[in-house]
Amino acid sequence: MPMAHRTLIASHRGGSYLWPENSLMAFRETAKLAVDQVEFDVQLSADDECVVIHDPMLDRTTDARGPVRGRTLAELRRIRLRGAHGECIPTLAEVVAVYRNSPILLRVEIKADAERIHYPGIGPRVLDVLEKEGALSRAAITSFQAPMVATIRDTGRFGGALIWLCAPQVWRDIGMAAVFGTALDCGASGVGIHHSLLNDDVLAAARAAGLSPGAWGLREESDIQRVLDLAVDVFTSDDPVTSLKLRG
Template identity: 50%
Template sequence: MSGAIISHRGGSFLWPENTLLAFSNTYAMPVEQVECDVHLTADGEPVVIHDALADRTTDGRGPVAAMTASEVARLRIRGAGQLGVPSLAAVAALFARGRMLLRVEIKPDATGRPYPEIVPRVLSVLVDAGMLGRSLIIAFDAPTVAAAWRAGGLAGAAWLVEPATLRGLGVAGVAAVALAHGLPAAETGIAAADAAYVAAMRAAGLGCGAWGANHAETIDRALALGLDAFATDDPALALGRRALIGQA
């Protein structure tokens, strides 16, 4: 669907990011997709948290990778009462009850390197939840996305391209890298997405999307560009803007 809305981290302008509260509220909204971030614990459990370090969003300190799954489960989100860090299994189970697509962004560790075994572990959780066919894998590391996509069964996958990378490679270069990795889509920040980017992706047979469409101006830009999907921290506003533009 052109212009599919992705609730980024469960809608972090509206609720504490990457929490079951945010995901439950997103589940009740008529958006097409929801996005979460995953890191791997010391004992190999994919957990839903944006940063490699627990410090910013929780009452814990240090790398998530140095903690066991049970230790991560005891962390509490800063300023959010008793809300804790969910496992990917819990998030996948929530969305297994509906039709919304789940986007899982696979994050690197605190040194910026891919976690060994994170791809098969994430895919295993999605299979167990019955969500593999309704999930997409995204990452800034193209080989990570490619490994997940090659495994088969996913609804989609996308390489996340930093605007600086897009400027450096050019739209043709980005398309070439995505194709060289066998990927179906490439996505970038909304400020870097323009008609040339969309045209190049379409010409290469690639899907295209963007993140960071968080205010009326950028949401309207995303809709006008005809992107396949765009991520927003304010899914309520995005739904309202899409409805308004659709009525115009």
């Protein structure tokens, strides 16, 4: 029997359970799926180019070490992603190009550096790339930093979904009401909550506050099924194939 509420599925980092995270390989494979969104992360190179990689450091996912911000784009081009058959870190423009003729929405997470400090000008630079590639109307922007969400709002250039991602420690420290208040204050239209914190009461409170509730951190089948049963608005999953099967 079909669900009354259709939860949207976002392929997290291009489906990091299935393919090398944030690689063009992963994004090309995700483009073949019936997912609603593709999620990925943006950092800045030393010469202020928007590049797609989750960590502020190169160590975990590439054959190099040190901060992403410490290398120019030309230098990053010579660094290989682990397990991606020789591919290098893609630029934001390259990822957008994969979905140029796709209905899949781009879920762009703007990252901070290793000290959790925003790269100077990264918000407007992300918008510049999206606008140049004709993708402003096909994107949602997310961040764990509420001031970054406010920065995007204050540019007056972006009319899509703005999502504040709430870390579990923040949720525990300030409580649900303050989380929703922070999201509204920074201009977010939605709030991303770790799936382990979600229940019917949390979803109802978020919607009552005028926020679209989403979930992140989904990997295991049992967790994916629980979130689907809760009928969140959207969730990011490292296993989009299983997520689609479970949604039916």
